[in-house]
Amino acid sequence: MTDLAEFWAHGGRVTAAARVFGGEDWIDLSTGIAPWAYPHGAIDPGHDRLPEPGELAALEAAAAQAFGVADPARVVAVPGTDLALRLLAVILNAERPAVVWPGYAGHVAAWPDARAVAALADPGDADLLVLASPANPNGFVTPPEHLLALTRQRIVVVDEAYADPAPGLGAQASDRLIVLRSFGKFHGLPGLRLGFVIAGGGVTVALRQLLGDWPVSSAAVRIGTVAYADRGFATGQAGRIETAGMLLDQALAGWPVVGHAPLFRLIETGDAHALFRHLCNRAILTRPFADRRDRLRIGLPPDGAALSRLTTALSEHDR
Structure with a gap:
């Protein structure tokens, strides 16, 4: 086998x-990942030059507005949140980390000695808690008031990779509540390797020192800046995701759906x-x-042909 x-x-x-x-x-x-990529073909990727500081600042300002964050200085562009997690592990230097599980393998990779805890469970004496909201793979959204309560005794890192297009927790981020956002999933451009850390001044200053002057590529800066300002695309993409989700639900009729995110x-x-x-x-x-040998996660088919193939394949297998 x-x-x-x-x-x-x-x-x-x-x-x-x-x-x-x-x-x-x-x-x-x-x-x-959304199967429809942001139409970036007309944007000069700037591969022949380094990103200017002003361009990077414009990207972070555009992202801050999308996340509902008033101060762009609290938003740090990173070459993907997977790397950001590993840098945060160095900066935060937790002695008793905990990771909500099931969750992202990347969270465990960044804190390999972390204790696994269930969603909404008491993390005990953990001085750092890492989780995703919406969660992977069940899509569970942890109530913001619960997360804020947890920060009274520990630092909480919340991975909001699947939160788009909602602002999420960015406006409430601090050095006790650190929020990660991903560009590629919603915009259908995961290969651009662009993400963001939203936090207070202590974490953002330390993170920028580790990342250096050119944390992300010119292409990521230019495409990300335009895409975050394109609210028409965000509205249309949200509609496409909702429609495809409803069609997927129809294809999964008869199969127990135990978790979902858009x-x-x-x-x-x-x-x-x-x-x-x-x-x-x-x-x-x-x-x-x-x-979990009893569970399988299925993303959105990009079109009718893919949906038809999936529907037929599922019908050929015993539930």
Whole structure:
């Protein structure tokens, strides 16, 4: 039987899936990334020059406005939140970290000695708590008042990778409540490797010192600045996501949906690994989990043809 270990860490491994299962014309539903990219072709990526400080400041100001943050100095552009997590681990230097699980593998990678706790559980004497809201893979949104209460005794890092297009917790961020935002998931451009850390002055100053003068590429600066100012795109993208989500729900009729966020659904079945293999044999990549053999995460099909292929493949497998 095929070993699925290389598909457990995160989604997006279409090349590996094609190598293991064969097939062509793969549909990637494994990542929870919007399948419609921001139309950036007319934007000069500026590859022939370094980003100017003023351009970086403009990007952070545009992002701050999108996140509802009044002071752009509290918003730091980073080359993806995965790296930001590792830098925060150095800056914060927690002695008793805890990570809400199930959650992102990247959270555990940044704090490998962290104790795992359940959502809304008492983290005890933890001096740092890391979680996602909406959560991965079940989409659970932790109430803001709960998070603020937790900061009385510890630092809380909240990964809002799936919060767009809502402002989220950015306006309430501080050195006790640190918020991460991702550009690529909502805008469909994960390869741009652009994210943001929203925090108080202590964390943002230390983070900028570690990142240096050119934390992100010229392309990320230019595309991100234009995209965050494009509220028409944000409105249209939100509508596309909502419509595709409703169509996915129809395709999943009869399958128990036990978690959801706008960009994905989480289903429960007797043997999710068998269903994962079944879909892979039809060139459809989804997201399995090592510790939950009964659950599979499925992202949004990009169009009617992909939705039809998924619907047919699901109908061919026992629930």
